[in-house]
Amino acid sequence: MTSSNGSVYAPAVVPGEVHTALLNAGVIPEPYFQFNELALKWVALDNWTFSRKFSAPATAPNASTFLQFDGLDTIASVRVNGELVGTSVNSFARWEVDLPAGLLKDGVDTNTISVAFTCAQCAGQDAAAKYPVPLREFRANRCV
Numbered sequence: 001m002t003s004s005n006g007s008v009y010a011p012a013v014v015p016g017e018v019h020t021a022l023l024n025a026g027v028i029p030e031p032y033f034q035f036n037e038l039a040l041k042w043v044a045l046d047n048w049t050f051s052r053k054f055s056a057p058a059t060a061p062n063a064s065t066f067l068q069f070d071g072l073d074t075i076a077s078v079r080v081n082g083e084l085v086g087t088s089v090n091s092f093a094r095w096e097v098d099l100p101a102g103l104l105k106d107g108v109d110t111n112t113i114s115v116a117f118t119c120a121q122c123a124g125q126d127a128a129a130k131y132p133v134p135l136r137e138f139r140a141n142r143c144v
Contacts, residue, residue, distance in 0.1 A: 001018065001021050001048055001049065001050050001051075002048070002049050002051075003046050003047070003048060004047040004048070004049075008022070008027060008046075010022050010024070010025035010027055011024075012050055014050060015070075015071075017073070018043060018048050018117075019031055019040070019043060022043065028040055028043065044121065045119050045121065045122060046119060047116065047117060047118050047119055048116075049114055049115065049116040050115045050117075051112060051113065051114035051115070052112070053109040053110075053111065054109065054111050054112075054113060055107065055108045055109055055110065055111070056105065056106065056107075056110070057106065059104070063101075064098060065098070065104060066098045066099060067080070067085065067096065067097050067099065067113075068094065068095070069088070069094070069095045069096075070094055071092065071093070071095075072088040072091060072095060072115065072117070073117070073120075074088075074091040075087075075088065075089050075117065075118040075120055075123050076088045076115050076116060076118070077116045077118075078097070078113070078114070078115050078116075079112075079116070080099060080104070080111065080112070081103060081104070081105065081111055081112055082112070083100070085097050085099060085100075085103075
């Protein structure tokens with residue numbers, strides 16, 4: 001798992017989430033201790049990408065291969081071998097996508113999947129800014 005600019009890295013477990021991965025890697029202190037939550041606001045306001053290599057067996061030319069996620073929180077883009085295969089904007093929905101034929105490569109660890117999560121709060125503020133009525137918010141919650 002990496003931050004948007006690649007400056008923060010931590011091994012992650014899936015299913016899982018960013019704070020737990022950072023805590024387990026010793027990157028951040030316990031978020032719920034004293035006022036650590038306020039000092040760790042940057043974690044929630046960054047974009048994070050989970051990625052890994054994987055193996056795929058050879059498939060017949062017309063075989064269908066699909067990915068299934070039982071929840072991507074909240075705004076996410078999924079790429080397989082660098083190709084965008086889908087996006088999610090709802091963390092409470094099961095998400096499935098058929099992979100294009102020929103996308104997967106045969107062999108051990110020859111494929112890469114990455115799921116890039118966009119800060120939902122920042123995306124919400126960007127969407128709200130497009131409307132003529134301003135979004136009421138606390139100054140401390142701003143992304144910029």
